[in-house]
Amino acid sequence: MKTKNLKGASFAALVLPATLLYLAVIVVPVAVSFFLGFTEWKGFGAPRFVGLANYLRMFKDPIFLHSLRNNLLIIAVSVLGQIPLGFVLAYMLYRKLVKGTKFFEAMIFLPITVSPIVVAILWNMVLSPVGIFPWIMRRITGNPDYVFRFFEDRNLAILPPLFVLLWMFTGLYMIMFIANLQRIPRSVIEAAVIDGASEPVILRKIIFPSMVGLIFTMTIFAISGSLKSFDLIFAMTGGGPARYTEVIAIYMYSNTFVYYNYGYGSAVSIVIVALSVVLIALSRGIFKRLEDKYE
Amino acid sequence: MSERRSAPWKFAAYAVLGLFTFLSVGPLVWLLYSSFKPTPEIVMSSIALPRDWTLSNYAKAWRLGDLGTAFLNSVVYTSVGTAATAFLAVAAGYGFAKFSYRAGRVAYSLFVAGLLITVHAVVVPLFVMESRLGIYNTRLGVILPYIAFGLPTAVLLATAYIKAVPDSLVESATIDGASYLRVFAAIIMPVSTPVLGTIAILTFLNNWNEFIFAYLLTSGRKLKSLPVSVNSFAGVLNTDYGMQFAALMVATLPMLLFYAVFRNQLMRGFAEGALKE
Known part of the structure; x- marks a missing residue:
């Protein structure tokens, strides 16, 4: 009996510090957000219960819908841009098509270490008038007054941040692909080559099937990461100009910390979590099918 | 196999990888040499190398941006947060991996779910809670969320690693009369050094670059971290380009050194993190 108590007490001593801190900083606030999402609250006094009003208001607000569209574009760039590009780069390095693979690996991965703010x-x-991009464009187009104007267009303004996200994160996916490609036994590929299998056949029959699980993990990564993308856009455009580049996280930020609508801001943050859960469930369905097909 | 590959493929590979390398490193190289360039030269030609190499951009940025204070804060937040996350995660990981309690499984799945939770889902209540507890605008108020947000990934990595430690190693010590906490200190901690390293490196990177907590949970200059200080530079002083470049370099240089030393561990860490989920 005594040893059993001791075991329980030791278990508690090991697990409780992490768990309690985690509950206090993450689990309880999420629960509070969920509750506040149904209220109107300015940060003082008692929150006033308003039912689903916050959620209804959100989906009628064109600014929210525009930021939702921007978020979906970010997800699209991550899943359809970063992951495939990461794979192409990883595959070139894995098959040793070039010399100095370590060098390329290190350089392409480098941006991941730089703070999103920087x-x-x-x-x-x-991109600014004193930057390299206009300098290059002035020489290509021959127009000495070239300036970068994407930010002035409501539909195009999100493109520069999308490109920068691609710039930051492609290397991350490349590294994950390389680690996984290296786990495929070399002998399997060599045997296929001896049997006369062409490169596309090897890719389709050996490489791709063993990457399905990883691509799923990456998709989850990309979805939850995209919905979190705040720092980069906040520092790059602040959601502007004229809220063209706003994403949901920035929309939440401005409603909460600029206009002090704590209840409404909480509802938006719950939508962020719900959205990532739904999208991940959806992609799980898609990948389940893909796995069945390849097994 | 390589002789089967035709030259065009190799050429294409060099072209693609070369382009990506240029795009990845080019802006950073430009940042590096521009930070030594006097602002009038930057305005005259953005691409040219500095004619008068100067450190005055750094001196000015350091003084006007109060970067020394920010640097120190970043060091404190990052190191304390990282050490605490790594230690707590390995302790909890031992509990989850080697003690079969139902409460343990419940707590573990809570940590797994935490991978989906974004900072934005907690920041409003956290801000309110911290204000009421009186830890808003304190170092502790910044560090606690740093630790907590590092935990989900760290706990997952630690649990998976300790699960693979042979039970016999733990049991023989227990039979010899060593208490569980002694086993933790004498056996689990030492054998977990590799995973501790992985956790520390990943967490260090995240903490150093963290922005939103340090931004929202502090006010005034004294407690800002480097990313927050650098961000406030961009809007206010955006015509003194040289100084801006220097400020960006100050925030980036420690990470470049870190990358030079821990590159392989960092890559392995990210790859492992992806495999374990």
């Missing part, structure tokens, strides 16, 4: 400001400077 990345944002740096790219703003690259």
Whole structure:
């Protein structure tokens, strides 16, 4: 009996510090957000219960819908841009099509270490009138007055941040692909080559089937990461100009910390979590099918 | 196999990888040399190398941006947060991996679910809670969320790693009369060094670059981290380009050194993190 108590007490001593801190900082606030999402609250006094009003208001607000569209574009760029590009790069390095694979690996992965705030400001400077991009464009187009104007168009304004996200994260996916490609036994591929299998056949029959699980994990990564993308856009455009580049996280931020609508801001943050859960469930369905097909 | 590959493929591979390398490193190289360039030169030609290499951009940024304070804060937040996350995660990981309690399984699945939770889902209540507890605008108020947000990934990595430690190793020590906590200190901690390293490196990177907590949970200059200080630079002083470049370099340089030293561990860490989920 005594040893059993001791075991229980030791277990508690090991697990409780992490768990309690986690509950206090993450689980309880999420629950509170969920509750506040049904209220109107300015940060003082008692929250007033308003039912689903916050959620209804959100889906009628054109600014929210535009930021939702921007978020979906970010997800699209991550899943359809970063992951395939990461794979292409990884595959070239894995098959040793070039010399100095370590060098390329290290250089392409490098941007991941730079703070999103620095990345944002740096790219703003690259695109600014004194930046390299207009300098190059002036020489290509022959127009000495070229300036970068994407941000002035409501539909195009999101493109520069999308490109920068691609710039930051492609290397991450490349590294994950390389680690997984290296787990495929070399002998399997060599045997296929001896049997006369062409490169596309190897890719389709050996490489791709063993990547399905990883691509699923990456998709989850990309979806939850995209919905979290705040820092980069916040520092690059602040959601502007004229809220063209706003994403849901920035929409939440401005409603909460600029207009002090705590209840409404909480409802938006719950939508962010719900959206990522739904999208992940959806992609799980798609990948289940793909796995069945390949097994 | 390589002789089967035709030259055009190799050429294409060099072209693609070369382009990506240029795009990845180019802006950073430009940042590096521009930070030594006097602002008038930057305005005259953005691409040219500095004619008068100067450190005055750094001196000015350091003084006007109060970067010394921010640097120190970043060091404190990052190191304390990282050490605490790594230690707590390995302790909890031992509990989850080697003690079969139902409560343990429930807590573990809570940590797994935490991977989906974004900072934005908690920041409003956290802000309110911290204000009421009186830890808003304190170092503790910044560090606690840093630790908590590092935990889900760290706990997953630690649990998976300790699960693979042979039970016999743990049991023989227990039979010899060593208490569980002694086993933790004498056996689990030492054998977990590799996973501790992975956790520390990943968490360190995240903490150093973290922005929103340090931004929202502090006010005034004294407690800002480097990313927050650098961000406030961009809007206010955006015509002194040289100084801006220097400020960006100050925030980036420690990470470049970190990358030079821990590159392989970092890559392995990210790859493992993806495999374990």
